[in-house]
Amino acid sequence: MAASSSTGSSIAPNIFQLSSSFEDTEGGISVAVERCPLCRNSRRPFTCQRCLRDGNFAHSKCENPDNRDKFSVKLRKWHALKKERSKVLARVESAVQKHLDIDAKKTEIQLYTKKLNLLQKAIEEVKSKEARDQDNLKAIKKNNAYKNSKVKKQQEKLKRILKYMEDGQNKMETREGFLIESEDELSKIRRQRIDELGTFIFSIKEIEPKSSEVDSMQLSTVSALAEARRTAYVRGKWIYTDNGGELQYQVVDPKLPGHGDYSAYCAWSEYYFYCDMV
Known part of the structure:
Protein backbone atom coordinates (compact mmCIF):
# COMPACT_ATOMS: atom_id res chain seq x y z
CA MET A 1 0.00 0.00 0.00
CA ALA A 2 1.21 3.51 -0.69
CA ALA A 3 1.67 6.28 1.91
CA SER A 4 1.19 10.07 1.76
CA SER A 5 3.74 12.26 0.02
CA SER A 6 4.04 14.80 2.92
CA THR A 7 3.64 14.51 6.69
CA GLY A 8 2.50 18.14 6.96
CA SER A 9 -0.61 17.56 4.77
CA SER A 10 -3.92 16.85 6.48
CA ILE A 11 -5.61 15.42 3.38
CA ALA A 12 -4.73 12.05 1.87
CA PRO A 13 -3.24 12.23 -1.62
CA ASN A 14 -5.63 11.15 -4.32
CA ILE A 15 -3.52 11.74 -7.44
CA PHE A 16 -0.28 9.86 -8.02
CA GLN A 17 1.95 10.23 -11.07
CA LEU A 18 2.60 6.59 -11.81
CA SER A 19 5.43 5.42 -14.05
CA SER A 20 5.40 2.15 -16.12
CA SER A 21 8.41 -0.01 -16.82
CA PHE A 22 9.09 -3.46 -18.07
CA GLU A 23 10.87 -5.95 -15.90
CA ASP A 24 11.96 -9.48 -16.66
CA THR A 25 9.98 -12.02 -14.69
CA GLU A 26 11.00 -15.54 -13.91
CA GLY A 27 9.58 -16.76 -17.14
CA GLY A 28 11.38 -14.04 -19.06
CA ILE A 29 8.10 -12.31 -19.89
CA SER A 30 8.11 -8.52 -19.76
CA VAL A 31 4.97 -7.08 -18.12
CA ALA A 32 3.94 -3.56 -17.12
CA VAL A 33 4.32 -2.75 -13.39
CA GLU A 34 3.40 0.33 -11.28
CA ARG A 35 5.82 1.95 -8.85
CA CYS A 36 4.89 3.53 -5.56
CA PRO A 37 5.61 7.26 -5.72
CA LEU A 38 6.93 7.09 -2.14
CA CYS A 39 9.26 4.13 -2.02
CA ARG A 40 9.69 3.71 -5.78
CA ASN A 41 9.14 -0.06 -5.47
CA SER A 42 6.91 -2.10 -7.71
CA ARG A 43 3.67 -3.03 -6.05
CA ARG A 44 0.38 -4.12 -7.47
CA PRO A 45 -2.39 -3.61 -7.27
CA PHE A 46 -2.17 -0.09 -5.81
CA THR A 47 -5.39 1.28 -4.16
CA CYS A 48 -8.74 2.70 -5.08
CA GLN A 49 -9.85 6.34 -5.07
CA ARG A 50 -12.19 5.76 -2.15
CA CYS A 51 -9.43 4.40 0.06
CA LEU A 52 -7.27 7.35 -0.95
CA ARG A 53 -10.05 9.76 -0.08
CA ASP A 54 -10.77 8.14 3.28
CA GLY A 55 -7.11 7.61 4.12
CA ASN A 56 -7.61 3.90 4.34
CA PHE A 57 -4.12 3.00 3.23
CA ALA A 58 -0.75 2.33 4.78
CA HIS A 59 2.88 2.61 3.83
CA SER A 60 3.87 0.52 0.89
CA LYS A 61 6.46 -1.38 2.94
CA CYS A 62 3.88 -2.63 5.44
CA GLU A 63 3.20 -6.27 4.58
CA ASN A 64 0.37 -6.76 7.07
CA PRO A 65 -1.04 -3.33 7.69
CA ASP A 66 -3.46 -2.90 10.55
CA ASN A 67 -5.47 0.03 11.78
CA ARG A 68 -2.49 1.53 13.60
CA ASP A 69 -0.55 2.04 10.35
CA VAL A 88 2.13 22.48 25.83
CA LEU A 89 3.57 25.44 23.96
CA ALA A 90 0.79 27.62 25.35
CA ARG A 91 1.48 26.36 28.88
CA VAL A 92 5.22 26.80 28.40
CA GLU A 93 4.73 30.24 26.91
CA SER A 94 2.40 31.13 29.79
CA ALA A 95 4.91 29.84 32.34
CA VAL A 96 7.80 31.51 30.56
CA GLN A 97 5.77 34.70 30.25
CA LYS A 98 5.06 34.55 33.96
CA HIS A 99 8.76 34.14 34.65
CA LEU A 100 9.53 36.93 32.20
CA ASP A 101 6.93 39.13 33.86
CA ILE A 102 8.38 38.24 37.26
CA ASP A 103 11.90 39.03 36.04
CA ALA A 104 10.67 42.25 34.48
CA LYS A 105 8.93 43.16 37.73
CA LYS A 106 12.08 42.31 39.69
CA THR A 107 14.18 44.38 37.32
CA GLU A 108 11.67 47.21 37.55
CA ILE A 109 11.62 46.90 41.34
CA GLN A 110 15.43 47.00 41.44
CA LEU A 111 15.42 50.01 39.15
CA TYR A 112 12.82 51.80 41.26
CA THR A 113 14.72 50.79 44.41
CA LYS A 114 17.88 52.36 43.03
CA LYS A 115 15.92 55.45 42.03
CA LEU A 116 14.35 55.55 45.48
CA ASN A 117 17.76 55.27 47.15
CA LEU A 118 19.09 58.04 44.93
CA LEU A 119 16.05 60.17 45.72
CA GLN A 120 16.49 59.50 49.45
CA LYS A 121 20.16 60.47 49.23
CA ALA A 122 19.23 63.58 47.26
CA ILE A 123 16.54 64.42 49.84
CA GLU A 124 19.03 63.91 52.68
CA GLU A 125 21.56 66.14 50.93
CA VAL A 126 18.88 68.76 50.32
CA LYS A 127 17.80 68.54 53.96
CA SER A 128 21.38 68.84 55.20
CA LYS A 129 21.98 71.75 52.85
CA GLU A 130 18.72 73.33 53.98
CA ALA A 131 19.77 72.87 57.61
CA ARG A 132 23.12 74.52 56.88
CA ASP A 133 21.36 77.31 55.02
CA ALA A 145 19.82 92.37 64.24
CA TYR A 146 22.99 93.17 66.20
CA LYS A 147 24.10 95.60 63.51
CA ASN A 148 20.63 97.17 63.36
CA SER A 149 20.61 97.64 67.13
CA LYS A 150 24.12 99.04 66.94
CA VAL A 151 23.06 101.35 64.10
CA LYS A 152 20.09 102.52 66.16
CA LYS A 153 22.36 103.18 69.12
CA GLN A 154 24.80 105.03 66.90
CA GLN A 155 21.95 107.04 65.38
CA GLU A 156 20.68 107.93 68.84
CA LYS A 157 24.22 108.83 69.88
CA LEU A 158 24.62 110.91 66.73
CA LYS A 159 21.35 112.69 67.49
CA ARG A 160 22.56 113.43 71.01
CA ILE A 161 25.90 114.66 69.68
CA LEU A 162 24.20 116.84 67.07
CA LYS A 163 21.85 118.20 69.71
CA TYR A 164 24.77 118.80 72.06
CA MET A 165 26.68 120.54 69.26
CA GLU A 166 23.65 122.62 68.40
CA ASP A 167 23.17 123.57 72.04
CA GLY A 168 26.89 124.27 72.33
CA GLN A 169 26.76 126.39 69.17
CA ASN A 170 23.84 128.34 70.54
CA LYS A 171 25.57 128.73 73.89
CA MET A 172 28.82 129.72 72.16
CA GLU A 173 27.03 132.32 70.07
CA THR A 174 25.34 133.63 73.20
CA ARG A 175 28.63 133.65 75.09
CA GLU A 176 30.44 135.28 72.19
CA GLY A 177 27.90 138.07 72.25
CA PHE A 178 28.22 138.29 76.00
CA LEU A 179 32.04 138.22 75.66
CA ILE A 180 32.00 141.05 73.16
CA GLU A 181 29.75 143.07 75.40
CA SER A 182 31.92 142.20 78.42
CA GLU A 183 35.11 143.16 76.58
CA ASP A 184 33.60 146.46 75.49
CA GLU A 185 32.44 147.12 79.01
CA LEU A 186 35.81 146.02 80.41
CA SER A 187 37.69 148.29 78.04
CA LYS A 188 35.48 151.17 79.10
CA ILE A 189 36.03 150.36 82.77
CA ARG A 190 39.77 149.93 82.19
CA ARG A 191 40.05 153.29 80.50
CA GLN A 192 37.98 154.81 83.28
CA ARG A 193 40.15 153.23 85.97
CA ILE A 194 43.34 154.27 84.20
CA ASP A 195 42.06 157.81 84.00
CA GLU A 196 41.16 157.68 87.66
CA LEU A 197 44.58 156.17 88.49
CA GLY A 198 46.41 158.85 86.56
CA THR A 199 44.20 161.54 88.00
CA PHE A 200 43.97 160.62 91.68
CA ILE A 201 46.81 158.21 92.54
CA PHE A 202 49.68 158.45 90.06
CA SER A 203 49.27 161.91 88.78
CA ILE A 204 51.64 162.74 85.95
CA LYS A 205 53.27 166.15 86.07
CA GLU A 206 55.23 167.91 83.40
CA ILE A 207 58.52 169.38 84.62
CA GLU A 208 60.05 172.06 82.52
CA PRO A 209 63.83 172.03 82.22
CA LYS A 210 65.65 174.51 84.45
CA SER A 211 67.66 177.25 82.82
CA SER A 212 71.38 176.90 83.25
CA GLU A 213 72.85 179.37 85.69
CA VAL A 214 76.27 179.27 84.08
CA ASP A 215 75.68 179.04 80.35
CA SER A 216 79.11 180.32 79.54
CA MET A 217 80.94 177.73 81.63
CA GLN A 218 83.14 175.85 79.27
CA LEU A 219 85.68 174.45 81.66
CA SER A 220 86.87 170.94 81.04
CA THR A 221 86.40 169.82 84.60
CA VAL A 222 82.82 170.94 84.68
CA SER A 223 82.15 169.24 81.33
CA ALA A 224 83.65 165.97 82.50
CA LEU A 225 81.62 165.96 85.66
CA ALA A 226 78.49 166.71 83.71
CA GLU A 227 79.25 163.88 81.28
CA ALA A 228 79.83 161.47 84.13
CA ARG A 229 76.60 162.53 85.76
CA ARG A 230 74.67 161.86 82.57
CA THR A 231 75.89 158.21 82.13
CA ALA A 232 75.32 154.97 84.07
CA TYR A 233 76.91 151.51 83.90
CA VAL A 234 74.18 148.87 83.53
CA ARG A 235 74.87 145.14 82.80
CA GLY A 236 78.36 145.67 81.48
CA LYS A 237 77.75 148.75 79.34
CA TRP A 238 77.48 152.48 79.74
CA ILE A 239 74.08 154.05 79.10
CA TYR A 240 73.52 157.73 78.51
CA THR A 241 70.81 158.87 80.97
CA ASP A 242 70.87 162.62 80.67
CA ASN A 243 67.71 164.22 79.47
CA GLY A 244 69.62 167.02 77.87
CA GLY A 245 67.38 169.67 79.32
CA GLU A 246 64.24 168.15 77.71
CA LEU A 247 60.74 168.01 79.07
CA GLN A 248 60.19 165.30 81.74
CA TYR A 249 57.20 163.50 83.27
CA GLN A 250 57.00 162.83 86.97
CA VAL A 251 54.89 159.93 88.31
CA VAL A 252 54.74 160.27 92.09
CA ASP A 253 58.47 160.66 92.74
CA PRO A 254 60.56 159.21 89.84
CA LYS A 255 60.92 161.07 86.62
CA LEU A 256 60.70 159.65 83.10
CA PRO A 257 62.17 161.33 80.04
CA GLY A 258 59.71 163.05 77.82
CA HIS A 259 61.37 161.91 74.58
CA GLY A 260 60.01 158.33 75.07
CA ASP A 261 63.32 156.43 75.30
CA TYR A 262 62.92 154.24 78.39
CA SER A 263 65.59 151.65 77.47
CA ALA A 264 67.84 152.55 80.39
CA TYR A 265 65.04 152.06 82.89
CA CYS A 266 63.99 148.75 81.27
CA ALA A 267 67.60 147.48 81.37
CA TRP A 268 67.93 148.58 84.97
CA SER A 269 64.72 146.81 86.02
CA GLU A 270 65.71 143.60 84.14
CA TYR A 271 69.12 143.61 85.78
CA TYR A 272 67.79 143.92 89.30
CA PHE A 273 65.02 141.45 88.60
CA TYR A 274 67.63 138.94 87.40
CA CYS A 275 69.79 139.58 90.47
CA ASP A 276 66.84 138.96 92.76
CA MET A 277 66.14 135.62 91.07
CA VAL A 278 69.77 134.47 91.38
Whole structure:
Protein backbone atom coordinates (compact mmCIF):
# COMPACT_ATOMS: atom_id res chain seq x y z
CA MET A 1 0.00 0.00 0.00
CA ALA A 2 1.21 3.51 -0.69
CA ALA A 3 1.67 6.28 1.91
CA SER A 4 1.19 10.07 1.76
CA SER A 5 3.74 12.26 0.02
CA SER A 6 4.04 14.80 2.92
CA THR A 7 3.64 14.51 6.69
CA GLY A 8 2.50 18.14 6.96
CA SER A 9 -0.61 17.56 4.77
CA SER A 10 -3.92 16.85 6.48
CA ILE A 11 -5.61 15.42 3.38
CA ALA A 12 -4.73 12.05 1.87
CA PRO A 13 -3.24 12.23 -1.62
CA ASN A 14 -5.63 11.15 -4.32
CA ILE A 15 -3.52 11.74 -7.44
CA PHE A 16 -0.28 9.86 -8.02
CA GLN A 17 1.95 10.23 -11.07
CA LEU A 18 2.60 6.59 -11.81
CA SER A 19 5.43 5.42 -14.05
CA SER A 20 5.40 2.15 -16.12
CA SER A 21 8.41 -0.01 -16.82
CA PHE A 22 9.09 -3.46 -18.07
CA GLU A 23 10.87 -5.95 -15.90
CA ASP A 24 11.96 -9.48 -16.66
CA THR A 25 9.98 -12.02 -14.69
CA GLU A 26 11.00 -15.54 -13.91
CA GLY A 27 9.58 -16.76 -17.14
CA GLY A 28 11.38 -14.04 -19.06
CA ILE A 29 8.10 -12.31 -19.89
CA SER A 30 8.11 -8.52 -19.76
CA VAL A 31 4.97 -7.08 -18.12
CA ALA A 32 3.94 -3.56 -17.12
CA VAL A 33 4.32 -2.75 -13.39
CA GLU A 34 3.40 0.33 -11.28
CA ARG A 35 5.82 1.95 -8.85
CA CYS A 36 4.89 3.53 -5.56
CA PRO A 37 5.61 7.26 -5.72
CA LEU A 38 6.93 7.09 -2.14
CA CYS A 39 9.26 4.13 -2.02
CA ARG A 40 9.69 3.71 -5.78
CA ASN A 41 9.14 -0.06 -5.47
CA SER A 42 6.91 -2.10 -7.71
CA ARG A 43 3.67 -3.03 -6.05
CA ARG A 44 0.38 -4.12 -7.47
CA PRO A 45 -2.39 -3.61 -7.27
CA PHE A 46 -2.17 -0.09 -5.81
CA THR A 47 -5.39 1.28 -4.16
CA CYS A 48 -8.74 2.70 -5.08
CA GLN A 49 -9.85 6.34 -5.07
CA ARG A 50 -12.19 5.76 -2.15
CA CYS A 51 -9.43 4.40 0.06
CA LEU A 52 -7.27 7.35 -0.95
CA ARG A 53 -10.05 9.76 -0.08
CA ASP A 54 -10.77 8.14 3.28
CA GLY A 55 -7.11 7.61 4.12
CA ASN A 56 -7.61 3.90 4.34
CA PHE A 57 -4.12 3.00 3.23
CA ALA A 58 -0.75 2.33 4.78
CA HIS A 59 2.88 2.61 3.83
CA SER A 60 3.87 0.52 0.89
CA LYS A 61 6.46 -1.38 2.94
CA CYS A 62 3.88 -2.63 5.44
CA GLU A 63 3.20 -6.27 4.58
CA ASN A 64 0.37 -6.76 7.07
CA PRO A 65 -1.04 -3.33 7.69
CA ASP A 66 -3.46 -2.90 10.55
CA ASN A 67 -5.47 0.03 11.78
CA ARG A 68 -2.49 1.53 13.60
CA ASP A 69 -0.55 2.04 10.35
CA LYS A 70 -3.32 3.60 8.31
CA PHE A 71 -2.97 7.14 7.12
CA SER A 72 -6.24 8.24 8.72
CA VAL A 73 -5.12 6.93 12.12
CA LYS A 74 -1.73 8.57 11.84
CA LEU A 75 -3.41 11.77 10.70
CA ARG A 76 -5.68 11.76 13.74
CA LYS A 77 -2.65 11.07 15.98
CA TRP A 78 -0.75 13.86 14.27
CA HIS A 79 -3.64 16.29 14.82
CA ALA A 80 -3.86 15.17 18.45
CA LEU A 81 -0.11 15.57 18.93
CA LYS A 82 -0.22 18.94 17.20
CA LYS A 83 -3.04 20.04 19.45
CA GLU A 84 -1.22 18.71 22.49
CA ARG A 85 1.94 20.44 21.31
CA SER A 86 0.01 23.68 20.95
CA LYS A 87 -1.33 23.25 24.49
CA VAL A 88 2.13 22.48 25.83
CA LEU A 89 3.57 25.44 23.96
CA ALA A 90 0.79 27.62 25.35
CA ARG A 91 1.48 26.36 28.88
CA VAL A 92 5.22 26.80 28.40
CA GLU A 93 4.73 30.24 26.91
CA SER A 94 2.40 31.13 29.79
CA ALA A 95 4.91 29.84 32.34
CA VAL A 96 7.80 31.51 30.56
CA GLN A 97 5.77 34.70 30.25
CA LYS A 98 5.06 34.55 33.96
CA HIS A 99 8.76 34.14 34.65
CA LEU A 100 9.53 36.93 32.20
CA ASP A 101 6.93 39.13 33.86
CA ILE A 102 8.38 38.24 37.26
CA ASP A 103 11.90 39.03 36.04
CA ALA A 104 10.67 42.25 34.48
CA LYS A 105 8.93 43.16 37.73
CA LYS A 106 12.08 42.31 39.69
CA THR A 107 14.18 44.38 37.32
CA GLU A 108 11.67 47.21 37.55
CA ILE A 109 11.62 46.90 41.34
CA GLN A 110 15.43 47.00 41.44
CA LEU A 111 15.42 50.01 39.15
CA TYR A 112 12.82 51.80 41.26
CA THR A 113 14.72 50.79 44.41
CA LYS A 114 17.88 52.36 43.03
CA LYS A 115 15.92 55.45 42.03
CA LEU A 116 14.35 55.55 45.48
CA ASN A 117 17.76 55.27 47.15
CA LEU A 118 19.09 58.04 44.93
CA LEU A 119 16.05 60.17 45.72
CA GLN A 120 16.49 59.50 49.45
CA LYS A 121 20.16 60.47 49.23
CA ALA A 122 19.23 63.58 47.26
CA ILE A 123 16.54 64.42 49.84
CA GLU A 124 19.03 63.91 52.68
CA GLU A 125 21.56 66.14 50.93
CA VAL A 126 18.88 68.76 50.32
CA LYS A 127 17.80 68.54 53.96
CA SER A 128 21.38 68.84 55.20
CA LYS A 129 21.98 71.75 52.85
CA GLU A 130 18.72 73.33 53.98
CA ALA A 131 19.77 72.87 57.61
CA ARG A 132 23.12 74.52 56.88
CA ASP A 133 21.36 77.31 55.02
CA GLN A 134 18.96 77.75 57.94
CA ASP A 135 21.89 77.97 60.35
CA ASN A 136 23.62 80.48 58.08
CA LEU A 137 20.36 82.41 57.76
CA LYS A 138 19.93 82.49 61.54
CA ALA A 139 23.51 83.67 61.95
CA ILE A 140 22.99 86.36 59.30
CA LYS A 141 19.70 87.46 60.91
CA LYS A 142 21.38 87.58 64.31
CA ASN A 143 24.27 89.58 62.90
CA ASN A 144 21.87 91.90 61.08
CA ALA A 145 19.82 92.37 64.24
CA TYR A 146 22.99 93.17 66.20
CA LYS A 147 24.10 95.60 63.51
CA ASN A 148 20.63 97.17 63.36
CA SER A 149 20.61 97.64 67.13
CA LYS A 150 24.12 99.04 66.94
CA VAL A 151 23.06 101.35 64.10
CA LYS A 152 20.09 102.52 66.16
CA LYS A 153 22.36 103.18 69.12
CA GLN A 154 24.80 105.03 66.90
CA GLN A 155 21.95 107.04 65.38
CA GLU A 156 20.68 107.93 68.84
CA LYS A 157 24.22 108.83 69.88
CA LEU A 158 24.62 110.91 66.73
CA LYS A 159 21.35 112.69 67.49
CA ARG A 160 22.56 113.43 71.01
CA ILE A 161 25.90 114.66 69.68
CA LEU A 162 24.20 116.84 67.07
CA LYS A 163 21.85 118.20 69.71
CA TYR A 164 24.77 118.80 72.06
CA MET A 165 26.68 120.54 69.26
CA GLU A 166 23.65 122.62 68.40
CA ASP A 167 23.17 123.57 72.04
CA GLY A 168 26.89 124.27 72.33
CA GLN A 169 26.76 126.39 69.17
CA ASN A 170 23.84 128.34 70.54
CA LYS A 171 25.57 128.73 73.89
CA MET A 172 28.82 129.72 72.16
CA GLU A 173 27.03 132.32 70.07
CA THR A 174 25.34 133.63 73.20
CA ARG A 175 28.63 133.65 75.09
CA GLU A 176 30.44 135.28 72.19
CA GLY A 177 27.90 138.07 72.25
CA PHE A 178 28.22 138.29 76.00
CA LEU A 179 32.04 138.22 75.66
CA ILE A 180 32.00 141.05 73.16
CA GLU A 181 29.75 143.07 75.40
CA SER A 182 31.92 142.20 78.42
CA GLU A 183 35.11 143.16 76.58
CA ASP A 184 33.60 146.46 75.49
CA GLU A 185 32.44 147.12 79.01
CA LEU A 186 35.81 146.02 80.41
CA SER A 187 37.69 148.29 78.04
CA LYS A 188 35.48 151.17 79.10
CA ILE A 189 36.03 150.36 82.77
CA ARG A 190 39.77 149.93 82.19
CA ARG A 191 40.05 153.29 80.50
CA GLN A 192 37.98 154.81 83.28
CA ARG A 193 40.15 153.23 85.97
CA ILE A 194 43.34 154.27 84.20
CA ASP A 195 42.06 157.81 84.00
CA GLU A 196 41.16 157.68 87.66
CA LEU A 197 44.58 156.17 88.49
CA GLY A 198 46.41 158.85 86.56
CA THR A 199 44.20 161.54 88.00
CA PHE A 200 43.97 160.62 91.68
CA ILE A 201 46.81 158.21 92.54
CA PHE A 202 49.68 158.45 90.06
CA SER A 203 49.27 161.91 88.78
CA ILE A 204 51.64 162.74 85.95
CA LYS A 205 53.27 166.15 86.07
CA GLU A 206 55.23 167.91 83.40
CA ILE A 207 58.52 169.38 84.62
CA GLU A 208 60.05 172.06 82.52
CA PRO A 209 63.83 172.03 82.22
CA LYS A 210 65.65 174.51 84.45
CA SER A 211 67.66 177.25 82.82
CA SER A 212 71.38 176.90 83.25
CA GLU A 213 72.85 179.37 85.69
CA VAL A 214 76.27 179.27 84.08
CA ASP A 215 75.68 179.04 80.35
CA SER A 216 79.11 180.32 79.54
CA MET A 217 80.94 177.73 81.63
CA GLN A 218 83.14 175.85 79.27
CA LEU A 219 85.68 174.45 81.66
CA SER A 220 86.87 170.94 81.04
CA THR A 221 86.40 169.82 84.60
CA VAL A 222 82.82 170.94 84.68
CA SER A 223 82.15 169.24 81.33
CA ALA A 224 83.65 165.97 82.50
CA LEU A 225 81.62 165.96 85.66
CA ALA A 226 78.49 166.71 83.71
CA GLU A 227 79.25 163.88 81.28
CA ALA A 228 79.83 161.47 84.13
CA ARG A 229 76.60 162.53 85.76
CA ARG A 230 74.67 161.86 82.57
CA THR A 231 75.89 158.21 82.13
CA ALA A 232 75.32 154.97 84.07
CA TYR A 233 76.91 151.51 83.90
CA VAL A 234 74.18 148.87 83.53
CA ARG A 235 74.87 145.14 82.80
CA GLY A 236 78.36 145.67 81.48
CA LYS A 237 77.75 148.75 79.34
CA TRP A 238 77.48 152.48 79.74
CA ILE A 239 74.08 154.05 79.10
CA TYR A 240 73.52 157.73 78.51
CA THR A 241 70.81 158.87 80.97
CA ASP A 242 70.87 162.62 80.67
CA ASN A 243 67.71 164.22 79.47
CA GLY A 244 69.62 167.02 77.87
CA GLY A 245 67.38 169.67 79.32
CA GLU A 246 64.24 168.15 77.71
CA LEU A 247 60.74 168.01 79.07
CA GLN A 248 60.19 165.30 81.74
CA TYR A 249 57.20 163.50 83.27
CA GLN A 250 57.00 162.83 86.97
CA VAL A 251 54.89 159.93 88.31
CA VAL A 252 54.74 160.27 92.09
CA ASP A 253 58.47 160.66 92.74
CA PRO A 254 60.56 159.21 89.84
CA LYS A 255 60.92 161.07 86.62
CA LEU A 256 60.70 159.65 83.10
CA PRO A 257 62.17 161.33 80.04
CA GLY A 258 59.71 163.05 77.82
CA HIS A 259 61.37 161.91 74.58
CA GLY A 260 60.01 158.33 75.07
CA ASP A 261 63.32 156.43 75.30
CA TYR A 262 62.92 154.24 78.39
CA SER A 263 65.59 151.65 77.47
CA ALA A 264 67.84 152.55 80.39
CA TYR A 265 65.04 152.06 82.89
CA CYS A 266 63.99 148.75 81.27
CA ALA A 267 67.60 147.48 81.37
CA TRP A 268 67.93 148.58 84.97
CA SER A 269 64.72 146.81 86.02
CA GLU A 270 65.71 143.60 84.14
CA TYR A 271 69.12 143.61 85.78
CA TYR A 272 67.79 143.92 89.30
CA PHE A 273 65.02 141.45 88.60
CA TYR A 274 67.63 138.94 87.40
CA CYS A 275 69.79 139.58 90.47
CA ASP A 276 66.84 138.96 92.76
CA MET A 277 66.14 135.62 91.07
CA VAL A 278 69.77 134.47 91.38
